[in-house]
Amino acid sequence: MAMNRESNAYTILYAVVMVVVVALGLALTHQLLKDRQVENENIDKMQQILRSLNVDVTADEALDRYGQLIQNAYLIDEQGVKVAETEGTAPQDPAFSTELGDPEAKGLPVYEAVVDGSLKYVIPMSGAGLWGAIWGYMAIEADGSTIYGAEFDHSGETPGLGAEIADTSFKQQFQGKQLFRDGEFRSVAVVKPGRTDAHRDYVDGISGGTITSQGVDKMLRESVGAYRDFLIKLNMANQ
Amino acid sequence: MADYNRKNMALLSSKTKAALLGPLNKNNPVLVQVLGICSVLAVTSKLEPSIVMAISVTLVVAFGNVIISLLRKSIPNRIRIIVQLVVVASLVTIVSEVLKAFAYDVNKQLSVFVGLIVTNCILMGRLEAFALGNGPWPSFLDGIGNGLGYGWILIVVGFFRELLGSGTLMGHQVIPQAFYDAGYQDNGLMMLAPMAILLVACIIWVHRAVNKELQEETN
Numbered sequence: 001m002a003m004n005r006e007s008n009a010y011t012i013l014y015a016v017v018m019v020v021v022v023a024l025g026l027a028l029t030h031q032l033l034k035d036r037q038v039e040n041e042n043i044d045k046m047q048q049i050l051r052s053l054n055v056d057v058t059a060d061e062a063l064d065r066y067g068q069l070i071q072n073a074y075l076i077d078e079q080g081v082k083v084a085e086t087e088g089t090a091p092q093d094p095a096f097s098t099e100l101g102d103p104e105a106k107g108l109p110v111y112e113a114v115v116d117g118s119l120k121y122v123i124p125m126s127g128a129g130l131w132g133a134i135w136g137y138m139a140i141e142a143d144g145s146t147i148y149g150a151e152f153d154h155s156g157e158t159p160g161l162g163a164e165i166a167d168t169s170f171k172q173q174f175q176g177k178q179l180f181r182d183g184e185f186r187s188v189a190v191v192k193p194g195r196t197d198a199h200r201d202y203v204d205g206i207s208g209g210t211i212t213s214q215g216v217d218k219m220l221r222e223s224v225g226a227y228r229d230f231l232i233k234l235n236m237a238n239q
Numbered sequence: 240m241a242d243y244n245r246k247n248m249a250l251l252s253s254k255t256k257a258a259l260l261g262p263l264n265k266n267n268p269v270l271v272q273v274l275g276i277c278s279v280l281a282v283t284s285k286l287e288p289s290i291v292m293a294i295s296v297t298l299v300v301a302f303g304n305v306i307i308s309l310l311r312k313s314i315p316n317r318i319r320i321i322v323q324l325v326v327v328a329s330l331v332t333i334v335s336e337v338l339k340a341f342a343y344d345v346n347k348q349l350s351v352f353v354g355l356i357v358t359n360c361i362l363m364g365r366l367e368a369f370a371l372g373n374g375p376w377p378s379f380l381d382g383i384g385n386g387l388g389y390g391w392i393l394i395v396v397g398f399f400r401e402l403l404g405s406g407t408l409m410g411h412q413v414i415p416q417a418f419y420d421a422g423y424q425d426n427g428l429m430m431l432a433p434m435a436i437l438l439v440a441c442i443i444w445v446h447r448a449v450n451k452e453l454q455e456e457t458n
Contacts, residue, residue: 005313005315005316006315006316006317010315011315011317011318014313014314014315014318014322015318015321018322018325019325022325022329025329025333026329026332026333029332029333029336030336033336033337033339033340036340036341037336037339037340037343040339040340040343041343043343044343044347059343059344156351
C-alpha cells in the first residue's frame with residue numbers, strides 16, 4: 001500500500017478498524033456461548049440451594065436432584081404473603097430469576113423443599129464481606145425458626161481467613177440453631193470464637209476473619225430479617 | 240521423497256526448532272528469564288487449575304504471536320504496544336468466555352487469573368521480541384514453546400502443592416487413609432503462595448545444577 005505507515009491518518013484509521021473488528025468478534029463469541037454460560041450459572045445456583053439442604057452433588061446430578069427435592073418456589077411480599085402468579089421452580093420462573101436487592105423485584109424468593117418427607121423453606125441471603133460480596137442460602141424447618149442447613153459463598157475473601165465461611169465446618173455450626181427466642185425474631189449471632197451471646201443463638205466466627213464474620217452476622221440479620229413476617233406466620237401456624 | 244524431506248526441513252529448520260524447544264529448557268521463561276512468576280504463585284494450589292492455566296496461556300501466546308506476526312508489516316510503530324494489548328486482551332476474553340461455557344468450576348477458581356493473563360510478562364515479551372520480527376509459522380512455534388515452557392513449571396508446582404497440601408490429585412484422594420490413621424498430616428503451608436516460590440526455587444536449583452553453563456559466576 002502506498003500509504004505512509006507512520007502518518008497520523010493511517011494510525012487513526014488502523015486503530016478504528018481494529019477496535020470495530022475486535023468488538024464484533026467478541027460480541028459474536030459472547031452470543032454463541034451465552035446459552036451454555038447461563039445454563040452453568042443456573043446449575044451452580046441449584047447446587048448452592050441443594051447444599052443449604054445438606055445435599056452436595058456434582059453439576060451433572062444437580063438438575064435431577066433439584067427437580068426431586070424442590071417442590072415449589074414463589075415470591076412473598078413484605079408482609080410474608082405469597083405474591084399471586086409467581087409460583088414455579090424452573091430457572092425462568094420469578095423465584096429463581098429474582099435477584100436479591102433488585103428494586104424492580106416483585107417480592108422475596110422462597111423455595112419449598114421436601115427432604116425425607118418433611119417440609120423445609122430455603123431463602124437466599126446476600127451481604128458484604130471484607131473484599132466483596134458474600135451470599136448464601138438458608139434452609140429453615142417448617143416451624144420457621146429451626147435452621148436445617150446453611151450455605152455460604154463469597155467472591156473474593158482472603159483464602160484461609162474470611163474464605164473459610166464457605167467451609168463445611170463453619171456452615172455446619174448453624175444446624176439446629178433457633179432464629180426465634182421468646183416468640184421474637186433474633187437471628188443467629190456470629191461471635192468471636194470463645195465469646196457468647198445471651199440474647200440469641202450464636203455460632204463461632206472465623207479467627208482472623210473478623211470483618212467477614214461480622215458481614216455474615218449482618219447478612220443474617222438483614223437478609224433473613226427481611227423474611228421476619230413470613231417466618232412469624234410459619235411459627236404461629238406450627239405452635 | 241527428496242521434495243518431502245526438503246519440505247520437512249523447512250518446517251523445522253534449526254531456528255524454528257530453537258524457537259520451539261529452547262523455552263522448554265535452557266531459555267525457559269520461568270526458570271531462566273524469571274517471567275510470569277506471579278501467576279505461578281497464584282494458581283498452583285491445585286493441579287487442575289494449573290493445567291487449565293498452562294493450556295490457556297499456551298493458546299493465547301501462540302495465537303497472539305501468529306496474529307501479531309501476520310499484522311507486523313501493517314502495524315503503525317507508534318501504537319504497536321496498544322495493538323498487542325488489544326490482541327492479547329481479546330484472546331484472553333475469548334478464553335474466559337469459553338471456560339465459562341465449558342469448564343464452569345475451573346472458571347470460578349481461575350476467574351481473576353484468566354483476566355490477569357493479559358498482564359503476564361511472557362506474552363508481551365514474546366510479541367514484542369519475537370512476533371514483530373518473524374513470520375507466522377516460527378512465531379506460532381515460539382508461542383507454543385514458551386507456553387509449554389511456562390506450563391510444565393506450573394504443572395510440576397501444582398502437582399506437588401496439591402499432593403502435599405491436600406493429599407489429592409485432580410481432586411481424587413491419592414494418599415491412603417492408612418497414612419492419616421498413622422498420624423500423617425497434610426501440609427497446610429503448601430496451600431499458601433510462599434511455598435510455591437520455594438518450589439520454583441527448588442526447580443531452578445535442580446535446573447541450574449544440571450545446566451552448569453547457566454550458573455552465574457560468583458567471585
